[in-house]
Amino acid sequence: MALPQTSTVFHIDDVTKTYQMGKVVVHALRGVSLTIEDGEFVVMLGPSGSGKSTLLNILGGLDTPTEGSVLYRARELSHASRSELTEFRRQSVGFVFQFYNLMPSLTALENVQVVTDIAKDPMSPREALDIVGLGERVRHFPAQLSGGEQQRVAIARAIAKRPAVLLCDEPTGALDVSTGKLVLEALRFVNRKLGAAVIVITHNAAIAAMADRVVSIADGRIANVETNLVPADPCDISW
């Protein structure tokens, strides 16, 4: 493993995670180690149940590993308290979920505002929505937006706080190809233009083409790490 450098965003060392779901014990991660650099676009591939979502949660400070250490810019997260983790997320992390997770009773603008209200130095909600191309739909409720539009709102929400890291869990899972491409475009924009490290989890191998690095996860372990010397453009991808 390379030594942690100041441009390293995340450094995970031998992380294990087990949890109980109802009556079942799940071994989600079994000793995972990984480093992610500033501004990297990483895609984590793997089938469902492989543990990638769990890894994302741990990276985002939503969960703590059962064993191992997680460093964010040299800060130890694995034994951080809840409030420390909350602060971490508050300042530095943006999330995009597969099923958007927007608040149905707020407009697009307000959904973004929810996050900008607590951020230290956010961009205006309008700006964020413009970035994802939804400037015209700011007053609409999620129910009035298509799936792709909702997901873009979610992205706007995630980037509005100018996070250092953007974590995306199957962002295109619920979308068709053309809409999915739009979303990926937005992610790419965020990564390139705003300099945020973007980590995307997906089971869709085609997306991996646009990543800087592709990490394959299977059965709770890292199976393979590939580097794309020339990441593809989203419009060139299809599945």
Next chain:
Amino acid sequence: MVTALNRNVVRDLWRLRGQLVPIILVMACGVGIYIAMRSTMRSLESARSKYYAEERFADMFVGVKRAPASLARRIETIDGVQSVETRVVVDVTLDVPGMIEAATGRIVSLPDRGRPAVNDVRLRSGRLPRRGNEVLVNEAFAKAHVLPLGARIGALIDGRYDDLEIVGTALSPEFIYAVAPGLMFPDDKRFGVFWMRRRAIAPAFDMTGAFNDVVLRVARGASLHDIELQVEDLVAPFGGAGVLWRENQVSAFFVANELVQLQSFATMIPALFLFVGVFLLNIVVGRVVSSQREIIAGLKAFGYRDREIGWYFAKLVGAVVAIGCILGVGIGVATGRAMTEIYERHFRFPELPFKLGSAETLEAAALVGIAAALGTAFAIRRAVTLLPAEGMRPEAPPVYRPTVLERMGLSRLFPVAAHSVLREIERKPRRSALTIAGVVMATGLTVMNTFSFDSIRHLLHVHFGLAQRETVQVSLHEPRGTALLSELEHLPGVQYGEPFRVVPVRFRAGSRVKSGSIVGMAQGTTLMALHDRQLARIALPVRGLVIAEKLAELLSVGVGDSLRVEILEGRRAVRTVEIARVVDTMMGTPAHMELASLCRMLQETPSMNGAWLHVDEAKLPQLHEAAKRKPVVTGVIERRATLRSARTTIDSYLGSWLVVGLLFSLVMSFGVLYNAVRITLAERSRELASLRVLGFRHREVGIILVGEMIVLICIALPIGLAFGYALAYAMATGPGFDTEQFRLPLVVSPSTYATATLAVVASAVVSGWRAWRMLERVDLVEVLKSHD
């Protein structure tokens, strides 16, 4: 700046309005009843203290036969006595223009000059009497007969009719609740109070330089017992008939009793409403937290602190509580005003304003706030402690178990729908139990509200239909030989009569003492019948006393025990009498004895001071006319008139409260049931929609939705009716309704149970219908798409 999250509080409130409105109503009812009752209590109490203080209301009342005026000074010197006022108080027959029946007038003397030192009057119109037969009359009587100032009323004084001239109307704390002697309900047409200067009334009753009534006020902290003993000693030689404390004075008793009744209600009923409201809120908030699991997780993912999430839900709860309180204040004021108005009609205060008590309002708000906080604490805590990662994970699927029926092996007898319903109920036992508890409380409340109607009807019927059967009851000024009966029987229209003799006595059993009276009557009377608890007639025993159960209870005696009886008139003999029977009476605490035995005890020849007469009703006007002209007759009271005034009083009292109470109960049962069915709808709409997709008809699916509520009601109703009976029992045996003056019988008729059941069923029908329609409108496709 209004943050987005704050805006969401408002949006959420609006979104959830269907579920929150019933809760808000229930809370508002609780707050409203609390405020209404307590503010009314406070208004009543303060009006009373003010009135008593301003008019120097007496602490003790003493009646004597005839005592010299000089005795007043000796009473004044008793340690602890603050002020004394001697008076002449007599009851006379009145001939009121426009009324055939004679009315009874209580004439209370005013000192010859100035105002009385004790029991002053409050002038309402006109002026104080100055000379001759000028009188003040109590306002209610004047109003009932529409008597203007200057009107004249004939009063039978000293064997002839004198005209009393009304120069003013007045009120007195002694007659806030003005009932004729021996009755329980005010009849402003047949009983009036008159105040006259002493020199105008004393001579006619041989009271010049003497008095037959004295009232006194005691200093703070003085020992009432000691004063009573000393006063009794002083008045005994002059025919003292015992000392009455203020708390037992008729008017003061009824006012105080009213407050006691209010006190018990003011605590219990709001508590029920608040309890139901809070647990409904608990359920709804709990559900909201569960259903917004992912959003909460998302917010936390975005860095919202735990306490910020908690604060969000607290604001939600707070808004509900605030709206409930505001609405509650409105309800409270309206209800309180209505209650005060009813009191104004029965209790004659100079003024009885309804004041919204700020203390009560704050108390109510605080109670609701605390209760809501406690009730929703756990749900909010769940939101606060939710780990974001957990929140993102799908909730563990609900655990279902085989139902009771399946375990009993009866599964095949019931359709799938039934199983589904039962499984749902058994899955969330706590919530089902709370819904059942809510319905039980609503049912119980309705029973408690409604049963008093039947109870009072029963009381009236037993007293006026089975016990008292006379057409008229005649009272005499003083005891006369029983030969007088035949003369009474010769009055117009009288077919036959039965004499009675009432003697004021004091009963003693060990250390317990109770004042009262013994009614002597002949055996085998038909116009007055005694009965036992099962309402079977019992014969008057030849010897011994028949006493009311309440009296037996107060003296701790029973059949076969002996009582010391101190006769408070005549020779003032003291005798020991054996208790032959104890009977259940609902009004007063009468003691009966065979007439001849009683007269022997008094060492008198058989005498009577009253009679019950059976009269041809067509001749009643002539009877009243004739009786008016007989000086020794002081009262001719028609049974049906007494009954009528009782019913009027009661109807006006109970009628409106019945409707209001029913409304409140409906709010509670509707709130509980609507909430239950709405939550089931929310939780199971996905499941039910799937069934629809699979081909089930709306009706079949609707039954599953509504079935849960039906099963819960079937369980809750029997318990609720039993709970209602328990509440009724507690009320009827509680201090407000089990008193010396009357005891409310516990009569819970089938119609009461039916009303309670129907109220619940109605709420269920409305709730179920609403949910049914909402289920129809559920978009199958949308529901299937989303998680929840």
Next chain:
Amino acid sequence: MKWIKRLAWLAFFAALGFGVRHAYEPQPLLVDSAHATRGELLVTVDDDGRTRVRERYTVSAPLPGRLLRTALIPGDAVHANKTLVAEFEPLASTLLDARSRAEAQARVGRAEAALKRAQAREAKAKEDWTFAEAEMRRVGALRGKSVITQTEYDRTVRDERGALLQHRAAQFDVQVARFELETVRASLLEFSTSTTDVAEGASAPSRRWRLRSPIDGLVLRVFERSARTLAGGVPILEIGNTQALEVVADYLSQDAVRVRPGMTVRIAGWGGEESALLDGTVRVVEPAGYTKISALGVEEQRVNIVIDPAGDSGGWNALGDNYRVEVQIVLREQADILLVPAGALFREGESWCVLVIEDGFARLRKVKVGDRGGLSSQITAGIVEGDEVILYPSSLVADGDRVQSRHAP
């Protein structure tokens, strides 16, 4: 299958509906009731009366003198001409008085006249009685041949009885008059002898009169017990025959008008067992009334009605003189008529009504009322025998209400 289900639902709802309706039926009110029966009705006028000894004799001082203490007390039995009732010492001074002597002579004269009067009355009474007796026998004979009605026969019996009693009274009066005369004569004699004694200067012989009882009977009252000087004519004691009583009742004149001699009388409240009644007959309704102040302080006109005992004398023997009784004079007697307790009747406007219990419901019925006596009233129309009527219904019980009898004793 489907229609079975539908039927089941229908049945369920129907049952529910009935249940609810039944629950709301008001609970039956408990009432006292009685059945209309056929029976006899006595219409009476009642008032209070008192007993009176018919034959009453007042022993008075025949002369001014000194009464020696009597030993008799009320209740002692006395026998005619045997028992010593008083001992008397005439005042010596009186004996010397010419005027007193003349008075005594005059008294003798009066007594003789009274005796003659009494004898004349007695003779008349005897004639009346003989006639009445003959009449009775004659009618009695005819009765056997059913020419005469029972009523008429009864009347003659009654007349005979009355005449007999009158005769007896007249006889007694004669006895009394005779005794008076003898007493007065004897006192006159005393004048003669004593004067002589005094004139002769002998010491006053303190001659004692011994007064003996004129009749058999009991001492009723003793007016003078201690030894003292009395004026002439002052009553000493009263003797009467309590076996021969009559009852005198003062009735209001408007009631007395309805009474005729010969009417049956029931005497109650005389102190015997609760409902024990004595029998009597009205002898006479006095023609003149008098004013009395009632117990209620009003002036009333009263008439005395005298009643003779009748029937078994057991109860009568227990009564003494001046005992209070309740007199019920039977004006009319009706047998086998429809009766209800008077407490069942009430007015609706001008007409009499009852509430009849039919199948657990109270039904208002207008009735026509005939006579009323005691606690019962005669019903002439509106209900039939056996109908159950509610007693003393209060205004809480109305036509159509559910009621239940509690079987008053």
